[in-house]
Amino acid sequence: MKILKLxxxxxxxxxxxxxxxxxxxxxxxxxGKYVFKRxxxxxxxxxxxxxxxxxxxxxxxxxxESIFRYRPGEGFVPVTDGLDQRIILFGVHACxxxxxxxxxxxxxxKYRDPYYQARRKNIAIIGIDCLPDKNCFCRSMxxxxxDHGFDLFFYDTGDYYQALVGTALGDDMVQATGSVFEPMDAxxxxxxxxxxxxxxxxxxxxxxxxxxxxxxxxxxxxxxxDELGDKCLSCxxxxxxxxxxxxYDVSDDVELGSRAGDRTRSWDSCxxxxxxxxxxxxxxxxxxxxxxxxxxxxxxxxxxxxxxxxSCVGCGRCSNACPVGIDVVQVIDRLxxxxxxxxx
Amino acid sequence: xxxxxxxxxxxxxxxxxxxxxxxxxxRLLDLVALVDIRxxxxxxxDNQTECALxxxxxxxxxxTKKDADALRAIRKRAKLLVALGSCAxxxxxxxxxxxxxxxxxxxxxxxxxxxxxxxxxxxxxxxVVTVDLNITGCPIEKEHFISAIASLLNGDAPLYPxxxxxxxxxxxxxxxxxxxxxxxxxGPITVAGCNARCPELRVPCIGCRGPxxxxxxxxxxxxxxxxxxxxxxxxxxxxxxxxxxxxx
Numbered sequence: 001m002k003i004l005k006l007x008x009x010x011x012x013x014x015x016x017x018x019x020x021x022x023x024x025x026x027x028x029x030x031x032g033k034y035v036f037k038r039x040x041x042x043x044x045x046x047x048x049x050x051x052x053x054x055x056x057x058x059x060x061x062x063x064x065e066s067i068f069r070y071r072p073g074e075g076f077v078p079v080t081d082g083l084d085q086r087i088i089l090f091g092v093h094a095c096x097x098x099x100x101x102x103x104x105x106x107x108x109x110k111y112r113d114p115y116y117q118a119r120r121k122n123i124a125i126i127g128i129d130c131l132p133d134k135n136c137f138c139r140s141m142x143x144x145x146x147d148h149g150f151d152l153f154f155y156d157t158g159d160y161y162q163a164l165v166g167t168a169l170g171d172d173m174v175q176a177t178g179s180v181f182e183p184m185d186a187x188x189x190x191x192x193x194x195x196x197x198x199x200x201x202x203x204x205x206x207x208x209x210x211x212x213x214x215x216x217x218x219x220x221x222x223x224x225x226d227e228l229g230d231k232c233l234s235c236x237x238x239x240x241x242x243x244x245x246x247x248y249d250v251s252d253d254v255e256l257g258s259r260a261g262d263r264t265r266s267w268d269s270c271x272x273x274x275x276x277x278x279x280x281x282x283x284x285x286x287x288x289x290x291x292x293x294x295x296x297x298x299x300x301x302x303x304x305x306x307x308x309x310x311s312c313v314g315c316g317r318c319s320n321a322c323p324v325g326i327d328v329v330q331v332i333d334r335l336x337x338x339x340x341x342x343x344x
Numbered sequence: 345x346x347x348x349x350x351x352x353x354x355x356x357x358x359x360x361x362x363x364x365x366x367x368x369x370x371r372l373l374d375l376v377a378l379v380d381i382r383x384x385x386x387x388x389x390d391n392q393t394e395c396a397l398x399x400x401x402x403x404x405x406x407x408t409k410k411d412a413d414a415l416r417a418i419r420k421r422a423k424l425l426v427a428l429g430s431c432a433x434x435x436x437x438x439x440x441x442x443x444x445x446x447x448x449x450x451x452x453x454x455x456x457x458x459x460x461x462x463x464x465x466x467x468x469x470x471x472v473v474t475v476d477l478n479i480t481g482c483p484i485e486k487e488h489f490i491s492a493i494a495s496l497l498n499g500d501a502p503l504y505p506x507x508x509x510x511x512x513x514x515x516x517x518x519x520x521x522x523x524x525x526x527x528x529x530x531g532p533i534t535v536a537g538c539n540a541r542c543p544e545l546r547v548p549c550i551g552c553r554g555p556x557x558x559x560x561x562x563x564x565x566x567x568x569x570x571x572x573x574x575x576x577x578x579x580x581x582x583x584x585x586x587x588x589x590x591x592x
Contacts, residue, residue, distance in 0.1 A: 030517075030519060031519045031524075032519070032524070033519050033524070035517050053514075053517045053518075053519070054514070054517045058517075063515035063516075064515070230560075230562075230563065231560075231563050232560065232563070233508070233510075233532040233533065233559075233560050233563055233564060234507075234508075234556075234558060234560065235507075235508050235510035235511065235531070235532040235533075236507050236508070236510060236511040236514070237510050237511070237514050237520075240511060240514035240515060241514060251503050253491065254491070254494045254495055254498055254500070255494060256371065256374055256375070256378065256490055256493060256494040256497075257374060257377070257378045257494070257497065259498060266515075267511075267515060269507070269511070272506065272507050272511075273506060273556075273557055273558045274506050288558065288560065320523075321514070321520065321523070323510070323520070323522050323523060323532050323564070323567060324563055324564075324566075324567050325567075
């Protein structure tokens with residue numbers, strides 16, 4: 001890993017040069033919130049932002065996509081339109097980069113998803129450091145820092161950006177910009193350490209994830225799940241905005257007057273009534289309480305068993321997006337609380 | 345093989361769903377090439393009013409004895425009966441007055457003549473006859489009508505979203521009108537399929553497609569009350585298109 005610095009006044013130059021590597025997308029403002037969007041002007045980019053409504057997941061696993069066309073006698077033809085499009089996502093926070101690394105384990109591990117993998121290959125990521133707000137708990141989830149999964153990662157230090165070069169492509173971007181990237185000196189290394197400590201101290205939320213799977217295991221019958229079931233609207237908002245929710249549904253859209261059609265996949269959610277409904281009519285998670293419970297168990301316990309860590313990265317999106325205020329940090333705090341157990 | 349026979353009917357309603365069918369302009373020739381539309385009063389003056397039908401599509405709610413008789417007659421003629429639009433599926437706007445005393449309402453509108461009118465509380469089709477397929481919406485979506493015909497011709501039932509408008513709204517990455525602006529949006533309990541058309545235009549959802557199968561209106565009502573809305577106002581809003589949409 002190479003660590004360099006980029007003077008702030010050279011960022012515009014870098015942004016214009018880097019477009020030779022792909023179409024530039026970055027957070028832009030939308031009614032006070034932020035969304036990743038294709039930039040029409042570099043000046044629209046907002047590199048100081050809290051969080052985007054949807055995570056970068058939308059670029060790699062779109063909300064809806066056609067995966068293949070089928071036609072009797074011709075079989076299946078994969079839809080590959082746009083898979084080779086080169087995009088640069090500029091301004092991705094560490095938690096969201098971490099989330100992509102988690103999705104890699106799902107879509108590029110034992111089960112390989114060619115659509116996801118093609119996009120992952122063709123979409124470059126330039127990360128940017130951030131400071132936590134009142135809903136961030138990425139540090140607790142060990143996702144406040146990433147050492148891979150990006151091509152470049154920038155730290156805003158005030159006068160310059162400190163740049164971590166993560167890949168050969170990232171290095172190509174640096175080289176293409178010419179001699180504007182410089183090595184760091186000793187004072188700047190101290191600056192980095194100071195900023196790192198300040199960031200650590202800025203977190204207002206703290207969740208202990210050690211032994212959390214065990215606590216979940218023991219609290220399987222907690223009345224909390226019924227309370228959440230009474231509250232939950234099963235609207236799926238938490239899943240849509242989650243950077244690591246990867247469930248999808250597959251359906252066929254048949255053409256009028258033929259047996260040919262399109263097979264599409266779209267985002268799904270374990271909060272939906274029909275998520276665990278099977279052909280016989282049996283529903284393994286019929287009651288709402290069992291569905292919201294499942295979501296927490298899969299994030300905080302099931303994923304740990306399968307992949308060695310929770311799939312939650314602490315981005316705070318689900319708590320922000322829940323119409324009835326179900327808050328993941330409060331749920332975990334409540335499960336950990338001793339008096340609840342004693343009063344049972 | 346002869347083409348499947350189809351009838352399209354309207355009970356009490358605004359005829360907007362039949363209009364959606366006629367508005368499928370670029371698909372109409374494909375459609376009539378595949379099905380034989382025998383009875384469609386809104387589009388034709390030359391109808392076969394007695395023939396057997398493979399598919400009957402019925403719009404509107406049942407508000408009169410005449411509606412109920414017409415619907416039963418259609419049911420007898422049809423192999424498959426499809427409820428078209430929120431009135432047919434849920435009772436719709438005419439069902440808003442369910443539970444109210446009908447006599448005084450008739451008198452208020454029609455005076456003394458009201459007492460003799462053929463008028464009853466609105467019912468959805470399934471409350472009168474067996475319904476095989478529901479296509480909800482106020483009005484229905486063109487694509488849902490076309491996909492219903494496409495699927496039925498293959499012997500399949502079409503698939504429509506069962507999740508709420510919020511899901512589509514989030515997929516479109518809209519700002520949340522309920523959370524961020526405190527507007528009384530019915531998106532969390534209203535069945536999707538409209539691609540969040542209203543919230544996309546920053547207009548809160550009024551629930552015109554009816555509730556999702558496992559809607560939790562009590563929880564949504566509690567949230568709206570917290571935001572300062574009057575309980576009655578919200579209950580009325582939730583039941584505007586479907587009496588089933590309001591908390592019990």
